[in-house]
Amino acid sequence: MPVITVDWWQGNDRARRAQLVKEVTDTVSRVAGCPASAVTVLVRDVERGYWGMGGELADAGDARPSEDAQLSGDPRPSGGEPPRGGVS
Template sequence: MPIIRVEMFEGRDRETKQTLVKSLTSEMARITGCSEGSVHVVVTDVSKEDWGIGGELAVTKFPD
């Protein structure tokens, strides 16, 4: 039943997301004792124009 949400900068491909989902799910099950089948992971890609750190947009602070 656990729900894990991940907010990160956009740009990761599907394979990376699949790897991430698999790993977070298995660690969650291993550590908390829940079943892997019950874990949801929802990934949200956030644009660097929409994320401010220390008052500055990431698009300015961390240009590609």
């Protein structure tokens, strides 16, 4: 019957995953009118570097300077956000 996939950031512990599975299962079972045993919930942990939001990777502010320089050819000595409001 229903298969629900939840993609969320890596780092949630087993207790939180168990709570998520329980609550999603209960809700889908109630709304779909099927037994809880018929509901499958897949939980996928995704690294922030593989998650894009607003046109940027979610870990954009977390990247190490050496990683930024290697990937972009950026000569700046430190990583992080570029200046706002203009071209640097």
